[in-house]
């Protein structure tokens with residue numbers, strides 16, 4: 001049932017190339033330069049009239065929402081707010097009929113997310129679901145939606161659900177960008193073609209597995225980790241830290257790289273591994289100077305870099321390469337080595353990778 005892998009989590013990490021293509025199959029039509037998502041098409045008027053999009057989710061799905069915030073605002077120029085479902089529902093939030101709420105949930109059963117949806121609906125908002133489990137409570141409660149086609153996710157730590165959520169949300173953003181005219185037809189086509197190459201590039205990123213094991217072995221006894229990223233990759237840093245915490249029980253924090261100097265830099269010493277997402281596009285020079293700041297305080301740097309990078313290699317203790325892609329698609333690749341790093345550290349520490357202590361696959365309590 002684990003398809004020859006030691007754990008469901010590892011199997012699911014390796015399923016990502018297929019899970020991502022299954023998620024865009026029949027929806028991403030690069031030859032016709034089209035994105036087809038029935039749930040969006042049928043409600044296009046509402047989407048185009050919306051003043052803003054509010055994303056509600058928990059945990060890893062919330063991280064996917066944060067990535068989507070960057071993508072929606074950049075491509076479709078729609079203001080986005082990303083909310084923890086649990087905070088949103090208890091806060092007396094301002095919601096109107098002109099709002100679109102997107103609820104993201106792998107299981108479709110998360111109690112707080114479900115309650116947030118009910119609240120938003122009662123205020124007249126249109127609620128769109130991005131779920132993995134067909135027929136789940138959230139899928140049924142939402143007004144419309146688009147499923148991720150990740151297939152069953154058994155490992156408690158979410159992996160392929162995260163990358164397929166980002167895939168669906170990217171498709172939605174591209175479709176809306178085209179409809180709104182915030183992207184040119186040539187840029188639109190270019191994005192579709194690039195998105196189509198992502199599964200192959202994920203496969204390539206998975207090939208760093210052997211090297212990642214070496215890195216995992218060096219740092220498995222650390223008691224703290226920091227994860228840093230900027231822009232589209234800031235949420236990936238949060239997700240990398242969450243993955244490490246939940247399956248290895250090592251304390252880890254994710255931060256936007258520029259926030260370092262506002263506090264967390266005090267933590268840096270020679271005991272502290274810092275995972276820095278430093279891919280070529282975006283604020284690369286800024287990230288390189290953040291790396292220099294860590295280096296001068298003797299932190300250990302594990303850089304996630306674009307294939308062929310030389311700058312970071314000179315400064316970092318280790319670099320793990322991912323293929324080049326558009327900046328907005330890079331989270332789909334930079335996530336992969338972070339999943340593998342957590343996995344291998346957890347295995348080396350003899351943790352119960354698929355069923356970590358204190359965690360359940362879906363959180364149906366409030």
Ligand code: F6R
Pocket residue numbers: 058059060061062104105106107108109110113156157158159242246361362363
């Ligand atoms: C982390 C993880 C959890 C879930 C969260 C939301 O690996 O699995 O943080 O992401 O409980 O679950 P769903 O997406 O099912 O609503």
